[in-house]
Amino acid sequence: MNDLSKESVTWVTIDESSESQRIDNFLFKHLKGVPKSHVYRILRSGEVRVNSKRVDATCRLVLGDVLRIPPVRSSRPTDNGEPKAAAPQMLSRHILYQDDALIALNKPSGMAVHGGSGISRGVIEQMRLEHPEFKFLELVHRLDRETSGVLLLAKKRSALVELHRAMREGETEKRYLTLVKGQWLNAKQSVKLPLHKYVTGSGERRVSVNEEGQTAHTIFTLKKSWPEFCLLEAELKTGRTHQIRVHLSHLGFPIVGDDKYGDFPLNKALQKRGLKRMFLHAFKMVLKHPLTGEMLSLEAPLPDDLKRFLRLLDTEE
Incomplete structure (x- = not known):
């Protein structure tokens, strides 16, 4: 047993x-x-x-x-000789901000925010394991597995409820950095395209632009250009699933490294040039503290692997 x-x-x-x-x-x-x-x-x-x-x-x-x-009792897999998955990395060293109400993490790319679908332990499970002294710890929002950057966790139920309210009412500011294929022309562009969630025949969750979908609004700002690529800042005005990825792909500017909506031959070629994952990083969140009302500006520096790829583009110009 x-x-x-x-x-x-x-x-x-x-x-x-x-x-x-x-x-x-x-x-x-x-x-x-x-x-x-x-x-x-x-x-x-x-x-x-x-x-x-x-x-x-x-x-x-x-x-x-x-x-x-x-409380439930869950089964641990028995030792059947199969190779064990690599242990999740320690996350406490990635804490950007912490107080009695919340934690802001700089989530590493490649780590899911929660377990499930073949993932034994995500960010929330790992943080609970590292901090058994926290009596309450829940995700405030989510980031895709390959997306790095600012991720909020609530340490009090009252903080969780207030942060969810603020996000629903559009009172938080979320900004991302992303590298896309192609030449983005406008210095600043507001994109409003409705998004519809669906499931593929293989059971994979996907999103597409569809008139019957939910309202979705992203503001893109051009930060830098190279002959083949552009670095954009994306500000989320709504928080739909895969919003930035689908908006950009639909407009003909797929995020480099995106394995769902991207340019797959390009992704394969870029792996040989050192880019091993999707170039999407949640670099900034601005919000009112859920309990004190103080304004917080939380920033996560661009990860080293993404910085290295940008430097490579600079040398190739």
Whole structure:
């Protein structure tokens, strides 16, 4: 029998990546390693609550719903001779800012924000492991696995609720740096293209520009140009899934290294030139402190691998 380990009560606020999903399917992904029979059992018993109310397995999650997930026992994989995954890197050294209410991390590229879909441990699980003294620790928002940069975690439930409110109301400022293929002409350009989420035949989540999609607004500012590429600053006015990536790809300026919406032959060629991942970095967030109201400006420097590639472009001019 597999070894079992106790988990703690978890509070999760539903964001755009999980809205409209059935709660049983959400729990299967969130409680990786927990038998499906046990997931259905805690649903039937009322131990899982949505906005403090009992729900059944067919409940569809709504943006902003707050889930209470009870302590569960999850299976650890047995030693079957297969190679073990590399241990996640320590994240405490990537902390940009911390107080009693929140933590701002400079998330490394290649690390998912949470476990699931074949990932045993993401940022939130790793941070809880490194800081068992934190009685409450939840993601405030998400970044794609390959995207680096500023990521917020809440250390108090009141801070989480207020930060979610501020993000819904557009009271936070999020800025990214990205390198795209092609020659961007406008010094500053506002892009408003609706985005629609769908699932491919293989079960992969994707997003496309579609009139029936949700409103999405990005402001792009040209920072620097090279013969084949441009460095852009992207300011998010809405926070849709894959928003920057899809807006740029649709306009004919794919992000270099993007393995979903990018130029795949170009990506392969750039790997040989030293760019091993998507060039998208969340370099700045400006927000009011959720408890004190003080203005915070949180910045994450461009990672060394991306700096090196920009220097390479400079030498090739």
